[in-house]
Amino acid sequence: MSAPALESIEIETAPGPQASIIWMHGLGADGSDFAPLAGEIELPVAVRYIFPHAPMMPVSINGGYVMRAWYDISDAAIRREDEQGVRASQQSVEALLAREKSRGSAAQRIVLAGFSQGGAIALQTGLRHAERLAGIMALSTYVPLADTLAPEAHPANREVPIFMAHGSADPMIAFARAQASRELLQQQGYAVEWHEYRMPHAVCPEEIADIGVWLRRVLA
Numbered sequence: 001m002s003a004p005a006l007e008s009i010e011i012e013t014a015p016g017p018q019a020s021i022i023w024m025h026g027l028g029a030d031g032s033d034f035a036p037l038a039g040e041i042e043l044p045v046a047v048r049y050i051f052p053h054a055p056m057m058p059v060s061i062n063g064g065y066v067m068r069a070w071y072d073i074s075d076a077a078i079r080r081e082d083e084q085g086v087r088a089s090q091q092s093v094e095a096l097l098a099r100e101k102s103r104g105s106a107a108q109r110i111v112l113a114g115f116s117q118g119g120a121i122a123l124q125t126g127l128r129h130a131e132r133l134a135g136i137m138a139l140s141t142y143v144p145l146a147d148t149l150a151p152e153a154h155p156a157n158r159e160v161p162i163f164m165a166h167g168s169a170d171p172m173i174a175f176a177r178a179q180a181s182r183e184l185l186q187q188q189g190y191a192v193e194w195h196e197y198r199m200p201h202a203v204c205p206e207e208i209a210d211i212g213v214w215l216r217r218v219l220a
Helices: 035-039 083-104 117-126 147-153 173-186 205-218
Strands: 006-012 018-026 047-052 058-059 063-070 110-115 135-139 162-167 192-199
Touching: 006 063, 018 117, 035 047, 058 117, 063 147, 083 110, 083 117, 110 117, 110 173, 117 135, 135 147, 135 205, 147 173, 162 173, 162 205
Parallel strands: 018 047, 018 110, 110 135, 135 162, 162 192
Antiparallel strands: 006 047, 058 063
């Protein structure tokens, strides 16, 4: 599967940004889902937010209905991710990273973020990226292709800050699965800042406040 060029919503918080946040949405949404947060989170530097739209594809667990998705999901019980689709989206996000570098954001000034499927792609791409990133934010998600992480992870991001957050009442991605992903990352030596909230598969005000604190720290 070739990597499609991704259309995106872009928001600059001030002229001449030299830091970027690439933020991927969840299954069935689009880049506009998290765009309003660009105006809610106060940061110490000018930032270019990139909110890409995932490609349209049929999703097996939704009866083959065509929607925006970063990869297909089969088997509703365990929500098995499609490896080919995951890797294609990884390539697409790598292209976004390359573009941001060409526009003046060094790798160390780029955050990869995402919710649900988007968070899975943020982890998939960020931990394998060949240059150190500012941070990886993974919201209501898990580590995809977990068995391949150890052999494929790049040493450049072995110490990258990772923000993981999950709702204790999430009916879409089980809380235990997120915890298992956190433990996997910690076992492999990653420093994970873990947050949990009393919420379903969503984002809450307390979480947004914590995200702001973390972003201000990694982009300071």
